[in-house]
Amino acid sequence: MTTINPIIPGFAPDPSVTRIGDTFFLVNSTFHLFPGLPIYASKDLVNWTLIGNAINRQSQLSLHLSDTKLEPQEDGTVMLATGGLFAPTIRHDPQSGKTYIINTNVLHPENAGDKPENFIIETDDIWSDNWSDPVYFDFDGIDPSISWDDDGKSYICGSHGPGPMTTISLFEADLSTGKKLSEEKTVWKGTGGIYPEGPHIYKKDGLYYLLISEGGTFKDHMITVARSDNILGPYEAYENNPILTAAGTENYVHCTGHCDMFQDNEGHWWGVCLGMRMRGSRFHMGRESFLVTGHWEQGDWPRLDTVEVNSSHKFKNDIVKATKTGLDWLYIRDANLQHHKIEGSTIRLTASKADISQWKEPVSFVGKRQRKLEGTASVTLTLPKTGSSRAGLVIYKDEHRYTRIYYDSGNKAVCFEVVNNAKKIGRRDQEKISDESPDVRLLIEYTDDKLTFQYEEEEGVTKTLGVVDTAELSNADFVGPVIGVFAVSDDENNEAVFTDFEHEN
CATH class of the missing domain: 2.115.10.20 (Glycosyl hydrolase domain; family 43)
Incomplete structure (x- = not known):
């Protein structure tokens, strides 16, 4: 094995x-x-x-x-x-x-x-x-x-x-x-x-x-x-503690710990632990699950091998499958699930008055874990013809850290924003687009180094609105990135319609 x-x-x-x-x-x-x-x-x-x-x-x-x-x-x-x-x-x-x-x-x-x-x-x-x-x-x-x-x-x-x-x-x-x-x-x-x-x-x-x-x-x-x-x-x-650690090393997989040990059917010992893929100040993926080989001879103490993965490692198992559709969708805290409707490739969100920048009130957001270091996420947003709202695509960790690209119907503009209150980071940019367009395609390209936020007002014409160094969202924390869609509005019953949500998770 x-x-x-x-x-x-x-x-x-x-x-x-x-x-x-x-x-x-x-x-x-x-x-x-x-x-x-x-x-x-x-x-x-x-x-x-x-x-x-x-x-x-x-x-x-x-x-x-x-x-x-x-x-x-x-x-x-x-x-x-x-x-x-x-x-x-x-x-x-x-x-x-x-x-x-x-x-x-x-x-x-x-x-x-x-x-x-x-x-x-x-x-x-x-x-x-x-x-x-x-x-x-x-x-x-x-x-x-x-x-x-x-x-x-x-x-x-x-x-x-x-x-x-x-x-x-x-x-x-x-x-x-x-x-x-x-x-x-x-x-x-x-x-x-x-x-x-x-x-x-x-x-x-x-x-x-x-x-x-x-x-x-x-x-x-x-x-x-x-x-x-x-x-x-x-x-x-x-006397030979610790039996597993990456402290004091230059290992790519760091912070290894919080381990559980078990045996397979052949009697071999294993350990599962959390670890973080760290390259300098970049560890955007947060804490992930790693497998280590164990050794436990009769009458002896248990031992665990080091997690040995380098930054050029090709990961065979980047995508985790689910037994049925919908198991991998995630919502924030006590979300109002009646405001989230997922039908095939269409997502309809009744916009919340509260934004993802706070925690006290429910927000309209649904997403999936980012599973890969490199990939893309995209969605098509039908542009609203009435009311004032903000809706789009976001990489979310918590109310203090997120980066997103969205359409602001009040300003008739596509906006980019990155927020990390722990590092006092807050940037925003926008570009006006025609309100005659029926929809806009929002895209995120992500790598180990950076996140690139783009949009397509017309098919085949891609414009970059913002770039984020993944170090900007890397902190000592408990969670990891979730990529999804959100909708916010002061108007009652304002609905955002997303189609063709694509995310390699």
Whole structure:
């Protein structure tokens, strides 16, 4: 079996894997986007198919308080910390036949600190895309994970308390009710790196191994491990920690961490981790899912190989397929889905009064993850003959960072805009076009280096309106680029009609 990375390209952080029979299932974080927690399936760990989303009904939970905070760092940069659905863990229980996902919805109440809402969802058939409503449990932390002991007892471990010096806590729980069946116990504080988080417990050769992430989720990210002869500890740290990191290297794939380990049918060990393709100050794609080979001899400690990919690597698996049309569409937070109609190649958006530059009100936007470093996206917008509106094509990360090309009916102009509040970037340009035209074709060409925004008022005549260096949208953050269409208007029931949306995702 050959590792071809990233296995899930684009916006795919915090991977977790479980195996059911001969099929592997992977889940990722989604933060402020709906539907949440995508589920991918693979039989060979190379080719992955999107089979559903565990949070696929707005009635399951609300993402309203998942705004993005600007957090200045000591080095003068600004981290963008988005709320919503943090690192999930997926586990299958062969005894009950149920598959569980345990997760945190991080709320950002106004004028208050983070409020984590931890929950468990389950399904009897992972292929059905039918997941339960959340069962909430009391835990003041994030990144929960599930373990079962030999006696059938189920345990939850997670990263407890506010950062940066969090601790790893463990308690017995009833997964059907969320009720704690034991006192919460601190079982490890890590090796001294900041933000000990993302814990997973594995039992092997009669010992319990606790795998965690430390050092923060960026350039100092690392994986460390400890073990004990009792699930409740005490845990002894491995003397050769960390077992995975790109810190202090010039690797193209950096920030590797937040790992989950698993075995294939032949007994080989693997790890899935997040990583970022970084070239200088450019890492526009954000955190993606990578596969690493593992080694775990009897009685020994687990080891993980380095993610070895260079900037000239030809990626075989750039496109992730879906089992049915529509699974890969994404909306922002608690969108009004009645205002989004997708019929074949036509998208109709009832324009929202609120723009994507804010988070408090729903916005009319639908898009798909950018999966490839190089490609194009385009759409044809029917020009409105009445009212005042703005509608077009956008690369969106959060309310602080986006770049777009759109038609402003009030000015009868095609406009280009790039915004990154964390870097104090804000540019805009426009060109008048004839309001006699029936439509305008909007285009984005993207590479590792730059984003080029173009339009065609008449077929075959392409004009460039704006160019963005991808470094301008690269930040320490949690999310990745989503390419889609949006519509904004002060007028009630103003509709934007898009046709032939094309995006190589």
